[in-house]
Amino acid sequence: MIPKEYYYFDSDSATSELATSIRNYGIAVIQKFVSGQKLNALREESLSILKTSLNMHRLGDCEVVKLSVDKVNNIIDGTSIKEETSTIKDVFNRNLVKDLSADFFGNNPHHMGEIFIHHDKIRNDYTNEWHFDKYAPALKFFIYLTNTTSENGAFNFNIGSHREGHFRQMLQNYQGVFPWDKIPNFIPETEVLNPTSIEAGEGSLIIFNTNGIHRGGVLGKNKERLVIRGHMMYQPTLLDKVIDYLLRSPLNIAKYCVHSSSKINFKHSSENYSVPNQKQDKTFE
Numbered sequence: 001m002i003p004k005e006y007y008y009f010d011s012d013s014a015t016s017e018l019a020t021s022i023r024n025y026g027i028a029v030i031q032k033f034v035s036g037q038k039l040n041a042l043r044e045e046s047l048s049i050l051k052t053s054l055n056m057h058r059l060g061d062c063e064v065v066k067l068s069v070d071k072v073n074n075i076i077d078g079t080s081i082k083e084e085t086s087t088i089k090d091v092f093n094r095n096l097v098k099d100l101s102a103d104f105f106g107n108n109p110h111h112m113g114e115i116f117i118h119h120d121k122i123r124n125d126y127t128n129e130w131h132f133d134k135y136a137p138a139l140k141f142f143i144y145l146t147n148t149t150s151e152n153g154a155f156n157f158n159i160g161s162h163r164e165g166h167f168r169q170m171l172q173n174y175q176g177v178f179p180w181d182k183i184p185n186f187i188p189e190t191e192v193l194n195p196t197s198i199e200a201g202e203g204s205l206i207i208f209n210t211n212g213i214h215r216g217g218v219l220g221k222n223k224e225r226l227v228i229r230g231h232m233m234y235q236p237t238l239l240d241k242v243i244d245y246l247l248r249s250p251l252n253i254a255k256y257c258v259h260s261s262s263k264i265n266f267k268h269s270s271e272n273y274s275v276p277n278q279k280q281d282k283t284f285e
């Protein structure tokens with residue numbers, strides 16, 4: 001097991017240390033990233049958006065809202081006059097978020113594509129099976145708005161698995177299978193080497209590479225979870241789209257001549273494992 005101290009940090013830690021942690025372990029946890037009045041304001045704003053948003057959807061006792069594209073743009077670009085007093089805007093616009101994203105994506109174009117607010121009771125609105133996210137590289141910024149332990153839905157991460165998730169995806173890409181289509185992304189528990197419950201206090205920020213293998217935690221009886229998460233995503237260029245088209249087309253001969261042993265491995269991962277109820281990717285953590 002990798003010691004917690006390697007990827008848990010205080011709020012005054014240097015950005016370079018956090019970036020190194022994300023590179024080495026796929027994750028960094030910043031304790032007390034938001035605190036005091038700011039945290040209260042963030043909690044209130046999140047709950048009020050959940051109460052008033054037309055986009056809020058409910059699954060049992062889970063309330064989830066995905067902020068509209070306009071709202072996300074307003075938060076990130078800071079162009080909207082209406083959002084000036086938003087704590088969500090303050091938090092996701094911090095230099096730390098921008099600097100870590102720049103480190104992660106390098107010169108590649110990226111943007112905060114989605115922001116979700118969750119208030120979960122009884123159960124969580126996401127899968128609690130181990131998986132990697134199927135879309136292209138993304139960095140998720142996940143803030144616990146209350147103290148969160150394994151009792152009330154702490155996020156689970158397989159420490160150091162971000163490269164593994166990447167190679168699992170790449171191998172399937174070269175076989176002609178694509179993330180957007182049928183890529184099997186659920187991982188049997190027996191293949192998860194460093195399963196870790198990411199417990200942290202209120203106001204903690206968890207940043208993780210979505211190629212890493214992760215899952216939602218479980219809510220104990222009468223427990224609740226309140227979190228907000230933003231997804232910094234890669235923005236495909238025209239060249240990416242051309243390459244994507246060629247890989248999907250019959251011109252990609254790799255999918256006809258790939259070594260048979262790699263196919264056998266994937267049968268093991270995808271077919272011998274019963275995939276649970278799959279929901280919309282967009283609500284997955």
Ligand SMILES: [Fe+2]
Pocket residue numbers: 131132133214284285
């Ligand atoms: Fe996920």
